[in-house]
Amino acid sequence: MAPITNEQELQKTEFRWAMIVTGAVTVLFAVIGISSFVMALHPPSHVESIDPATVSQSKEFAESNLGTSVDPDGAVTVRIIATQFAFVPRCIPVPQGKPVTIRVTSPDVIHGFLIAGTNANTMVVPGYVAEVRTVFGTAGDHLMPCHEFCGLGHSEMWALVRVVPQAQWQTDADGKARCDISR
Amino acid sequence: MNFGLGEFMSNFDRSSDSPPPGDTLDPITDAALEDVLKTVPQGAFALAGAAMGLLVLAWLAVYVFIFLARGPIS
Amino acid sequence: MTYRADRLILAHFGVAFAAFALAILLGAWQMTVRSGLEPAFTSPEAYFASVTAHGTIMGYVMPTLFIMGFGYFVSVTTLDRPLPSLRLAWAGFWLVIVGVAMALPAVFSGKATVLYTFYPPLTGSVFYYLGLVLVVVGSWFWVGLMIWAMAGWKKDNPGKPVPLAMYGNVANAFLWLWTTVGVAVELLFQVIPASLGWTQTIDIGLARTLFAWTLHPIVYFWLLPAYIVFYTIAPRAAGGRLYSDMMGRLSFLLLVLYSLPVGMHHLFMDPEHGTGFKFLQMMLTVLVTVPTLLTIFTIGASMEIAGRLRGGKGLFGWIGALPWDRPMVLATCLSFVLLGFGGFGGIINMSYGMNAMIHNTSWVTAHFHLIYGGTVVIMYFAIAYEFWPKLVGREPLSLKPIRLQLWMWAIGMVVTTFPWHILGLEGQPRRVATFDYTNPMIAHWQNWTIVSMIGGYILLTSGLLFVWNLLTLYRGAEADRQMHYAVAVYPPHRVPSALNGFDLCNGLVLFLMLMAYGYPVAQFFFIKDYPALVHRVDLGN
CATH class of the missing domain: 2.60.40.420 (Cupredoxins -  blue copper proteins)
Structure with missing residues (x-):
């Protein structure tokens, strides 16, 4: 990595980290999404009222x-x-x-x-x-x-x-x- | 999906030639700061990256080996 | 720092920590009951009254008062101007005190044994609920004063960036205002009319949804002072600079945005909501991890600057070079470690279907104790150790008992909560007073429960040592009363208005809340549902 000599370069490192975070969050979305839509895993969510x-x-x-x-x-x-x-x-x-x-x-x-x-x-x-x-x-x-x-x-x-x-x-x-x- | 980060960043004032506002008790010299910024944030990348990687792996392990192993739910 | 509000702030902190000491005592006793050791006063009446008191103090009383005091301190020290109205600040304080004085006697007399979540149709003494309403109304005075203070400063300093600590502080004020709407509506329109006997039934689905509205962001309200300190005090305490002022602002903004429209993940197992909005709020909950994940990098880099300035080399050598003997640095590092453990439990809880694996088990108790006790309260300790000398003008006699106290707290948290994770996965329910350990199916639970009880006593000892440390401070040498905040590597000269105020933020919150809760709340007014009969706990049904 190049040394940080101005604010723009500093922000670039943060942007890079934000992309890594986005990757991690995408893994969570993907796993939950696939198991929900493909494997039909859901929290119990049947809505039926009764007196x-x-x-x-x-x-x-x-x-x-x-x-x-x-x-x-x-x-x-x-x-x-x-x-x-x-x-x-x-x-x-x-x-x-x-x-x-x-x-x-x-x-x-x-x-x-x-x-x-x-x-x-x-x-x-x-x-x-x-x-x-x-x-x-x-x-x-x-x-x-x-x-x-x-x-x-x-x-x-x-x-x-x-x-x-x-x-x-x-x-x-x-x-x-x-x-x-x-x- | 970058949560608008780039846009926020481009809005920033990038001029940063002026020294930090007067804080006589701040003992850090510009030269020392410039020197450490040659390596920073490599350590932070390594530490935060390792922590987040472990977190995602541990989560995946629980998801697959405990949750999915216990059977379907809906 | 020309202006002060020392007595006001000390009053808030003093009552907060006195209540805290009582609540940790109750917590340790509760764990002794759960362990089957039958301590004095073991009975369901005493146990559940104690759980109600523990939750009420830790959830509503201690953090609210602490955060109010913290906010006043930050406002006065960062803006360098007096509070807009000291009289209104004291009025808010006394409203909270009157509220506590109404609520706690009702709890300890067993007339409000409904736990701090007061899930109706269980209904207790009206004094409990009215007391809580007063606590919230008192805190709204603080909200108003913080917004007013920032507005006044901005008027006199056009175009200048609001100091980061104050920006975070006002973010928390707005967050709290949004947060309290759910529980305030539930209390005023559903629970209090029932507890006064005006109504005989309650719509439970609506009540649970309104409470969930509050129950998640309230945790971020507790958490924000810790984050503010990570960004604005810890880097300086470590001898470094804040890596990025902008990331602080962005994180505070994202925390307000994404902590609010997510409370329904507490209702994943509920039958009054379908999969659609549960899935939507799960997605928003995933996003609330983002500001935290951004923060660990920025604070890590800030600490790295400090460590390298002190001669630390290599990829990880800077960690050892940090001044670990300073309480603020030690607390920050311990807080991050415990945030990692607590966050791990949390992302498992929020994972939609996987919530079924651990919902309402000891796992959940472990998660929120790690976040609340491990991440938040340990920083409240550090804040008290930082602010108290400036409030009373005295230095601590020695840093040793302070470090010991912080280490004990962190270790106590681990010893208490790790067994709960295991027990939770094995199906141990939370909120149960006693277990039949003679049943061979759960006999082995007792050993783990006893381990966590030991952790509870470590926490109790640490908490009492904390109070002792504050009291001995008054015998110390005279201290410098100036407060200094961390300087950023590139201090901001001008920031976009979105990160210098809250108009856009509040607009986005409104939009997100309408999207996330609009239908889920409105449905109770047009679907065919049946209210439940009120069950009094204070009148013997």
């Missing part, structure tokens, strides 16, 4: 309909209510290596969950049905804590996700899976 006052009377989130169900076409959907201070149901079986859609809502305050060791993660906001789509690769039990402060009992609000190898995966006649029968 929190009548969640339990709704057809979808009635108590008998909660938990894991397999449709006739094989699609796996998990329905959960997050409420102060528990998830219903507390144990959620899912098949290993198959696409799973998790639909959650809250009748009271803001909750959230993550499934440890996986990318499954969402806020659960009263007034909305949060939907998370993922594939569980690792068989075994995964903890599912509530991850947003929801009141003084928040620390006790944990569920369990049981990822069942496909060979052991079973459902009952209605297409429902439960932790006790899937094992």
Whole structure:
């Protein structure tokens, strides 16, 4: 590099650095952009509203309909209510290596969950049905804590996700899976 | 994508013959400054470049080996 | 420096650091609870009240007061003219004090256990929210005074460049004004009416979006004094020159522009927004790394000038030649290292889909503690060590305890936050009081949590040593009370008006905010959504 003898030359070095920064930032854009548009990786962003006052009377989130169900076409959907201070149901079986859609809502305050060791993660906001789509690769039990402060009992609000190898995966006649029968 | 940097730069007054405004406590002589500006900013390029390179590599490693390895999300 | 505002500035700094000492004590206790060691007073009520107090002080009280005091100091010393109105400055200070006096008792009595993010529909005592509003309104007095001070100087000095430190200071005043709009609207129109019992429901999607508006740029409001010092004080402390005055101005401008329209990256995991605006704000968030990446080069080059002037040779030899014994130099270098770690966590958080990997885990807590504690507060320490002697006219007795304090703070930050990164990747949620470590699935978390607790006590010790260092200063020898700022290699004679004022900047911010938040906020007024019932935390539901 030539020695700096005037302001113009000094600014040239800064301009050169700005180009390097542009390169680094372009790498971030490219990786995120490609995985988003080509691999369809997004944060869960399904927007669907629901009246929190009548969640339990709704057809979808009635108590008998909660938990894991397999449709006739094989699609796996998990329905959960997050409420102060528990998830219903507390144990959620899912098949290993198959696409799973998790639909959650809250009748009271803001909750959230993550499934440890996986990318499954969402806020659960009263007034909305949060939907998370993922594939569980690792068989075994995964903890599912509530991850947003929801009141003084928040620390006790944990569920369990049981990822069942496909060979052991079973459902009952209605297409429902439960932790006790899937094992 | 240069965030308008070039344009800002061209707007600058480039004359810089006059000495820095009177600051009697500034002990740096023009000769000494001129001398170090023969090498500056090579060290800054190396340091900032290494730091930013490591940062991008570490980010890429986490992206590929932890995030993508944990499966799809949408 | 003919004009002074020493008592005003000391009042701001004094209250800020007193509150800070209390908050780090709470932080260390919280980590002890999380570690499962069951210290005295362990209960969910005490834990979450403590988290609320820690966040409220560290987020709203300490930095706001510190930055106000910092701004007054910079204004008086760089412009060499009195503050436009000392009376209004004191009025702003007392508004903040009254606000704190309203909010903190509500928190400590357990009537406002909603955490500093107060996500409704959880709703606490109205005194908490009104207190916070007063803190913000008091800080608006400061905003007005800083803008007024610069305008007055410019009128008397037509065509001259505003001193860089003051330019950055006023950039922060405008940044803060824009930042507070979101939370002010949320508090005044949603949360306070609910907490007074006037409304029974709250639109949660709107409340979260308005809060996100504030929650990201507030971090840049805390950060800007550190950047101002990097550019205008650290190069001189190191015995060198500022490499480029222009890059300072450009960085401050870009920080204001790109820290504002990005808060929705806090809502990546939220169900009230679709992918479109999340993706847009992700892109803008990537751009907010640019001013920081530009800064590390310019400050690196400034330090290189100093190191080489002191005889440093070779590609990296100048680093060792820097005067590491000077607190300002040491703090600046430590701050940059911790900014690297914190920035690493941050670019992972903002990476759109990857946010799902760590959202609301201890990883996030690690990230913002590194940025806030590691990058920002360590520079607040350095600023206090630099300004305090000039405010009280006393030299420190010895630099040794000052260096020890700074090193302890940096090491404490690393020991506290590195385990949180690991735990976060393993799925440990933040904001949980106690864990069932008898569960074999998480038993191994306890060791890492205890390590980070030890880091917390190192931080506590360092923080108390900081207060001790300031107190012992009063026994020192008489000090030179003149403040000197760094000189640029090529001092500016004339700068384009875009980099000497904020008209263009504010216009661009308005445009970016309308683009980034226009639809996301407006949608709540025309989509079919349902509000949630208010849940009182202070009345036992």
